[in-house]
Amino acid sequence: MRLAAVVTRQSGGIMRFGVLGSLTMDDNGIGRLPSAPKQRQLLALFLMNAGHFTPASACIEELWGSDPPRTVTATLQTYILQIRRSLAAAPEIGSMAQARKVLITGNRGYHLIVPADSLDVLEFQRWLRDGRRAALRNDDETQVRCLRMALAQWRGPALGDVPVGPLLRPQVERLEEARIAAMRECFDAELRLGRHQDILGELRTAAARHPCDEEFQAQYMLALYRSGQQLKALDVFHRLRATLAEQLGLGPSRTIRSLHETMVHAHGELSLEVIGA
CATH class of the missing domain: 1.10.10.10 (Winged helix-like DNA-binding domain superfamily/Winged helix DNA-binding domain)
Structure with a gap:
């Protein structure tokens, strides 16, 4: 056996x-x-x-x-x-x-x-690999399906009820980084598929939980703009600018400033290329 x-x-x-x-x-x-x-x-x-x-x-x-x-x-x-x-x-x-x-x-x-197939982290890693392979083929539908399966393995913070020592702590941190990366990649693919209204609530939550993360803020801005909520999209930029200044002493990057300027002057729907997705 x-x-x-x-x-x-x-x-x-x-x-x-x-x-x-x-x-x-x-x-x-x-x-x-x-x-x-x-x-x-x-x-x-x-x-x-x-x-x-x-x-x-x-x-x-x-x-x-x-x-x-x-x-x-x-x-x-x-x-x-x-x-x-x-x-x-x-x-x-x-x-x-x-x-x-x-x-x-x-x-x-x-x-x-x-x-x-009996350990959630191995399942997460398998679906994440499959999603990234699909991305290399420019297969957005398959990428989203795989990344959604990967993210579905999560029930909360990794080892949220276990004391972690010097070896587990960095492993837990790397897993959280992988989860956030999977979320960004999934949202990018769904925005490419025109599903901005479907993921608006999830992006609102991600942007609120990660107020200094420019990628989540840019994705949320784009989804709001495409959903006809241009003023709210611009408000997201202003909040980000204030948060970065207060918490990090920094200003927004050129990429998200460019997105903001394009929204101020654009007419019609923006493409993902504006934020480099």
Whole structure:
């Protein structure tokens, strides 16, 4: 039996894991997460490194930083045991012997075997890659469909209920950057498809949550302008200019100033080329 198949071996069931939001370990609707915070943090580290070996030294650094307890080796082994017990409680795995084939010990570290379709971050990355391949073919419809599937994997801030240490923190930050990039790319493709009114509400939310992000502000301005709300579009620019000055001591970039000037003087519908999309 292949190792990945251990997680899915009975009745087509599957143990599903999630990091794009609260941490989840779901057995056909039954939560199987370990209860202790550090055990959850350790599981989160394994999931973020899914498919890769995690050295014991990395586990210790994530959980305790530069101040591990004197009993660190025994404590870490206890946490591993508890995670395996949580895995073994699921009928899809069913025993500690099988759990040891899912969370493998070897070469001074650990390897969690997770099928690609059972972990939300792997699904997000797969759909994001597919969307970007579609963009290279100038296939806006497929790009939007794939990016929407990627963004649908998110349930909230990544690992929002898990304490994150020095190794998880930058991984969480990179995931948030990837999510924001996927949103921008999706909105650009939908604007190219003329769906400005369909995404107006989402752009309003994105612009409000990221008041210094010129790309979201430009996309929101363009969607407002195309929806016949020219004065509101110009107001977005003025708010951006005030926010940048107050928070960063900067002015708007030449790109968004150009968009603003074009809106002031234009008649009719603007194209995305104005903002370099």
